[in-house]
Amino acid sequence: xxxxxxxxxxxxxxxxxxxxxxxxxxxxxxxxxxxxxxxxxxxxxxxxxxxxxxxxxxxxxxxxxxxxxxxxxxxxxxxxxxxxxxxxxxxxxxxxxxxxxxxxxxxxxxxxxxxxxxxxxxxxxxxxxxxxxxxxxxxxxxxxxxxxxxxxxxxxxxxxx
Amino acid sequence: xxxxxxxxxxxxxxxxxxxxxxxxxxxxxxxxxxxxxxxxxxxxxxxxxxxxxxxxxxxxxxxxxxxxxxxxxxxxxxxxxxxxxxxxxxxxxxxxxxxxxxxxxxxxxxxxxxxxxxxxxxxxxxxxxxxxxxxxxxxxxxxxxxxxxxxxxxxxxxxxxxxxxxxxxxxxxxxxxxxxxxxxxxxxxxxxxxxxx
Numbered sequence: 630x631x632x633x634x635x636x637x638x639x640x641x642x643x644x645x646x647x648x649x650x651x652x653x654x655x656x657x658x659x660x661x662x663x664x665x666x667x668x669x670x671x672x673x674x675x676x677x678x679x680x681x682x683x684x685x686x687x688x689x690x691x692x693x694x695x696x697x698x699x700x701x702x703x704x705x706x707x708x709x710x711x712x713x714x715x716x717x718x719x720x721x722x723x724x725x726x727x728x729x730x731x732x733x734x735x736x737x738x739x740x741x742x743x744x745x746x747x748x749x750x751x752x753x754x755x756x757x758x759x760x761x762x763x764x765x766x767x768x769x770x771x772x773x774x775x776x777x778x779x780x781x782x783x784x785x786x787x788x789x790x
Numbered sequence: 791x792x793x794x795x796x797x798x799x800x801x802x803x804x805x806x807x808x809x810x811x812x813x814x815x816x817x818x819x820x821x822x823x824x825x826x827x828x829x830x831x832x833x834x835x836x837x838x839x840x841x842x843x844x845x846x847x848x849x850x851x852x853x854x855x856x857x858x859x860x861x862x863x864x865x866x867x868x869x870x871x872x873x874x875x876x877x878x879x880x881x882x883x884x885x886x887x888x889x890x891x892x893x894x895x896x897x898x899x900x901x902x903x904x905x906x907x908x909x910x911x912x913x914x915x916x917x918x919x920x921x922x923x924x925x926x927x928x929x930x931x932x933x934x935x936x937x938x939x940x941x942x943x944x945x946x947x948x949x950x951x952x953x954x955x956x957x958x959x960x961x962x963x964x965x966x967x968x969x970x971x972x973x974x975x976x977x978x979x980x981x982x983x984x985x986x987x
Contacts, residue, residue: 728940732863735942739889743861743942744836753838753968760968763938767865767968770917771940778891778912778942 719761721750728768731775731784738779824952824964826850835862835943838967845881848957851902854950854964861889861945867938868914868952869963871931872923879958880936883914884951889944902953909949912941933963 725748732743747753754764772784824830824843835856843852870879890910917937925932
């Protein structure tokens with residue numbers, strides 16, 4: 630879609646024009662075994678865990694790659710694409726846990742079964758840190774919205790009142 | 791193969807793989823154009839959409855319809871390009887459907903149209919006076935947002951109306967859902983004038 634909220638940075642602008650970031654938890658921390666690309670806007674550079682540059686000798690150490698020289702340009706990008714495709718993002722956040730619980734209470738009152746699949750632990754919200762940030766914001770406000778709609782619901786308002 | 795050459799191969803291969811692997815699914819995530827007076831029917835409310843529109847006149851109303859099979863929790867927000875000319879451009883949206891709260895007199899007065907019989911309404915609001923801003927890296931644009939909220943839409947006939955209560959004109963984007971990670975670059979390039987500013 631045109632607006633990619635999983636790749637969006639959000640911040641606020643005060644009436645005076647001053648800006649402060651309201652980014653969520655850090656997303657640039659390396660995890661061993663994963664490959665990273667440098668941020669958009671900088672010169673692309675493939676790095677390995679602990680940000681050690683990936684060297685030709687790393688590839689040549691792998692015998693299967695050494696015996697099939699056509700593999701690195703095809704298989705490695707494929708694996709990278711798959712890792713992006715399948716998502717290796719965040720975990721369900723506390724605001725959305727609270728929201729899902731609140732919706733469950735609403736369902737109990739209305740005898741409905743709301744589809745909250747986006748917000749569940751395996752949902753689309755947690756495909757990346759950016760989408761997780763969007764979902765957490767939406768869930769925090771979502772609980773407030775639900776309480777405004779159904780004042781009799783007893784829902785805690787997550788972690789950020 | 792030098793490191794630089796390898797890096798180029800990897801990047802090219804990765805981009806090619808992404809396009810080839812995801813070309814079919816990207817169709818479900820077309821950024822769409824809203825036109826005043828026309829109803830945009832959301833084909834699958836379980837997917838995410840960015841719906842682009844432009845107020846040319848103060849009294850225009852944009853309408854989106856969807857038919858969730860069960861009640862559906864979904865993040866929704868309305869965005870405006872961050873431009874000096876649009877500082878005061880704050881379109882509103884209303885979610886209209888059966889099972890939603892009855893409209894108060896104040897809300898009825900705000901709505902651009904009479905409510906259909908038996909339907910309730912939830913009004914999208916601006917969370918705060920200072921405007922939240924997001925950088926949208928797909929179209930590389932900065933947008934004002936009213937603040938994304940997870941709404942529970944009722945099952946059945948659900949309508950969303952977008953209008954400009956203060957009569958301002960200009961572009962807006964109605965964001966529906968959360969990005970599942972599939973994007974249609976071809977459509978973006980082909981219709982750049984609609985999406986960019």
